[in-house]
Amino acid sequence: MEYNKIICADVLDGLKLLPDNSVSLICTSPPYAAGSGVQYDNRDDNQPYREYLDWLETVFSECKRVLRTGGRLAINIDSVTNREKDKDQEYFRPIYVDLGNMMRRHEMKFFAEHVWLKGATHPFHGVCPECQKTISVNGLNFCGKKTAWGSYCSPSTPAVRRNHEYILIYSKEQFKLEPAVDSGKPDIRDVDFQDWISSTWAIQPETRNLGGHEVPFPVELAFRLAKMYCYPNDVVLDPFMGTGTTAVAAIRANRRYIGIDNSEKYVQYARDRVEKEKPIFLPESVRSTRKKEEKARAKAPITENILGE
Numbered sequence: 655m656e657y658n659k660i661i662c663a664d665v666l667d668g669l670k671l672l673p674d675n676s677v678s679l680i681c682t683s684p685p686y687a688a689g690s691g692v693q694y695d696n697r698d699d700n701q702p703y704r705e706y707l708d709w710l711e712t713v714f715s716e717c718k719r720v721l722r723t724g725g726r727l728a729i730n731i732d733s734v735t736n737r738e739k740d741k742d743q744e745y746f747r748p749i750y751v752d753l754g755n756m757m758r759r760h761e762m763k764f765f766a767e768h769v770w771l772k773g774a775t776h777p778f779h780g781v782c783p784e785c786q787k788t789i790s791v792n793g794l795n796f797c798g799k800k801t802a803w804g805s806y807c808s809p810s811t812p813a814v815r816r817n818h819e820y821i822l823i824y825s826k827e828q829f830k831l832e833p834a835v836d837s838g839k840p841d842i843r844d845v846d847f848q849d850w851i852s853s854t855w856a857i858q859p860e861t862r863n864l865g866g867h868e869v870p871f872p873v874e875l876a877f878r879l880a881k882m883y884c885y886p887n888d889v890v891l892d893p894f895m896g897t898g899t900t901a902v903a904a905i906r907a908n909r910r911y912i913g914i915d916n917s918e919k920y921v922q923y924a925r926d927r928v929e930k931e932k933p934i935f936l937p938e939s940v941r942s943t944r945k946k947e948e949k950a951r952a953k954a955p956i957t958e959n960i961l962g963e
């Protein structure tokens with residue numbers, strides 16, 4: 655299997671190309687459904703919710719197959735406003751609840767969760783160029799302009815403004831991830847570990863229209879997952895790669911990557927983006943040696959655990 659590539663295919667076809675037990679970390683954000691209002695290049699957003707969940711279950715069961723023992727499945731997920739007029743009558747679709755049940759059916763072990771804080775509703779300090787009123791938390795700007803009104807100032811039907819998402823982390827078969835034969839030594843800095851071990855992560859969201867994509871997640875989010883949940887040189891997979899964010903994060907974290915997306919437009923953007931991550935300032939002789947090393951590393955087989963429990 656050749657690594658460090660982005661495959662343009664339907665997710666189920668793409669996953670079939672990957673061997674069993676070959677991936678250490680899956681870092682992904684699946685598309686939503688039920689008229690969530692997000693427009694992708696190549697997907698009907700109006701799939702009925704129950705049908706969507708069945709499809710997602712097939713995808714995640716394939717994900718389990720490709721993970722090695724102790725490998726992690728990190729799913730970034732939000733709830734979606736329910737625009738379907740069905741008997742469930744849910745105001746929001748809490749996808750994370752359905753995902754939890756799905757993972758139990760597939761005996762994936764719930765390991766951890768991080769709440770991604772995307773913004774704040776009240777100003778702290780600092781100024782937003784847009785609303786002149788904003789804030790910064792740990793140096794990140796969060797705009798306090800937006801609000802959700804619903805029945806404003808009345809308990810009738812207040813509409814909660816969502817300013818967080820979940821990152822749910824599941825483990826295959828056991829919680830411990832042993833290094834594979836070709837894994838590098840743990841490389842996370844102590845200051846980062848102490849910061850990122852927290853269940854809340856305040857990270858500035860990505861620009862909404864990066865590469866013409868409505869909902870890319872930030873590189874920082876995938877970078878933290880790669881550093882925290884797998885070893886250097888391990889393989890990180892994103893079966894819904896979009897703009898290539900996970901690949902960029904994997905390169906920066908010195909991990910290998912595989913990406914899948916069914917949109918030619920996003921795949922082209924992702925490949926260009928990944929290309930820009932490669933060093934351009936080194937002399938040609940060094941670059942070509944690096945290239946050879948990279949190629950050899952990308953082709954190296956991924957083996958199962960060597961140490962056992």
Ligand SMILES: C[S@@+](CC[C@H](N)C(=O)[O-])C[C@H]1O[C@@H](n2cnc3c(N)ncnc32)[C@H](O)[C@@H]1O
Pocket residue numbers: 663664665666682683684685686694695696697867869870871872893894895896897898899900914915916917920
């Ligand atoms: C939430 S977005 C992921 C965004 C990505 N994390 C990023 O940072 O750009 C979901 C992605 O799934 C892709 N997608 C939707 N249905 C798919 C399918 N059947 N097979 C492969 N990819 C699909 C969409 O094109 C979209 O890019």
